[in-house]
Amino acid sequence: MPPSVDRWAGEWLRTVGLVRDPRAEPILQFVDHAVAWGTLAAFGPFRGRGKSTEGALLKFAASVHRPRELLQLWRKADVEFASRVRALASGADPTGDIAALDALMAGAQDGELATLAALVRHGIPPWHAPALARRRELSGEDWLARWLARQATRPPLWLRVAVPRHTGAVRDVLGLDGLRVVAQDSGALAVEGPTPVFRSRAWKEGKVEIQDLASQRVGEGVPLGAGRFVWDACAGTGGKTLQLWSRLDGRGAIHASDVSPARLAELRKRLQRVDGKNVRVWPWDGRGPPTLPTEVAARGGFDTVLVDAPCSGSGTWRRRPDARLRSVPSSLGRWAAQQRDLLLGAAAAVRPGGALVYATCSVFVEENEAVVAEFLQRHPAWSLEQDQLHGAPDADADSLYGAVLRREAK
Numbered sequence: 001m002p003p004s005v006d007r008w009a010g011e012w013l014r015t016v017g018l019v020r021d022p023r024a025e026p027i028l029q030f031v032d033h034a035v036a037w038g039t040l041a042a043f044g045p046f047r048g049r050g051k052s053t054e055g056a057l058l059k060f061a062a063s064v065h066r067p068r069e070l071l072q073l074w075r076k077a078d079v080e081f082a083s084r085v086r087a088l089a090s091g092a093d094p095t096g097d098i099a100a101l102d103a104l105m106a107g108a109q110d111g112e113l114a115t116l117a118a119l120v121r122h123g124i125p126p127w128h129a130p131a132l133a134r135r136r137e138l139s140g141e142d143w144l145a146r147w148l149a150r151q152a153t154r155p156p157l158w159l160r161v162a163v164p165r166h167t168g169a170v171r172d173v174l175g176l177d178g179l180r181v182v183a184q185d186s187g188a189l190a191v192e193g194p195t196p197v198f199r200s201r202a203w204k205e206g207k208v209e210i211q212d213l214a215s216q217r218v219g220e221g222v223p224l225g226a227g228r229f230v231w232d233a234c235a236g237t238g239g240k241t242l243q244l245w246s247r248l249d250g251r252g253a254i255h256a257s258d259v260s261p262a263r264l265a266e267l268r269k270r271l272q273r274v275d276g277k278n279v280r281v282w283p284w285d286g287r288g289p290p291t292l293p294t295e296v297a298a299r300g301g302f303d304t305v306l307v308d309a310p311c312s313g314s315g316t317w318r319r320r321p322d323a324r325l326r327s328v329p330s331s332l333g334r335w336a337a338q339q340r341d342l343l344l345g346a347a348a349a350v351r352p353g354g355a356l357v358y359a360t361c362s363v364f365v366e367e368n369e370a371v372v373a374e375f376l377q378r379h380p381a382w383s384l385e386q387d388q389l390h391g392a393p394d395a396d397a398d399s400l401y402g403a404v405l406r407r408e409a410k
Helices: 007-016 022-046 051-062 067-076 078-090 097-107 113-122 126-139 141-148 164-175 213-218 239-248 263-275 329-347 371-376
Strands: 158-163 182-184 188-192 208-210 229-232 255-256 277-280 302-308 350-360 382-391 398-407
Touching: 022 078, 022 097, 022 113, 051 097, 051 113, 051 126, 078 113, 097 113, 097 208, 113 126, 113 141, 113 213, 113 239, 113 277, 126 141, 126 158, 126 277, 158 213, 164 182, 164 188, 188 213, 208 239, 213 239, 213 382, 213 398, 239 255, 239 263, 239 302, 263 277, 302 329, 329 371, 371 382
Parallel strands: 229 255, 229 302, 255 277, 302 350
Antiparallel strands: 158 188, 158 208, 182 188, 350 398, 382 398
């Protein structure tokens, strides 16, 4: 699969000269719907072969252990497949598959079977059933049911207001630029409209940043204080770096690192746009503890370190439905190994008494609670202060995990 359906489709539309053509939007929309609903659409023919819903579901799950097998079913599909995708995306149930799976979920005595039915009913490939069953065990049946229901729709575009007390004025500026605020959560604004955010006055003047609500909540949970030295160890293009910098309000120092020179270059551009001072950018490949800057080493380490670790991206399936096809169970072990290494390397940079914040955009236990639990078991000098899942299903946003760990003071 391409790295992103949106990116791939956009590149293809530019190649064939349709990027500004009115026909482009329906094409993009159908591709998006096909990935989001393709699993349920592919299940239909199995049930249509005279099998019971349970038998059809088990047969379907046995036939698609990985993306290649699901894509093979798509390739064999005829025009009926496209019509089923369109119907499902519009909320219709032309073949009764949704009703049949709902009935199976309600009456299933087997929890694993009920989870499998719920996944397929919401367009999620069945190979994710074991990982989501573990999430169900920790968060409960209701949480999983509500989270799966959220997967049918994209979350809105969330903005972070740089200075929360100016939120009212920012709303007015966005409105003048043709962007309508459809939801507000404190200093977070969800917007829609014909004007790209990048062309709005609020963006150009540094009054807003594009940052999902769940990501903002993780950033708000990072322990800060006047004069603190903070390291964003996996900064990417700097969404949380800018949030932390804003929270310090010039009364501390932010360091930001990433393994990718391209992402760090984009971060530097974003800092220039908002005149971001007190931010030092330097590379870190995650292979072992970093070499601490002189002023940080003199303090015994950073006061706070944030590790926003690379992950499967299961918490972003609503925005990137293709990610549910590219992630497979065998990859979770590799992600977790990388996450453990990053957490261990970053922990060495925290001073005694300091805080280590671990975050992912995944809902899988293997990448979240399990990684934290293993770290704590191996390092008794650390303790867990709090951890939680942010965003969907409780908010119309992505789903992110955040944990705050504390190193004992000597």
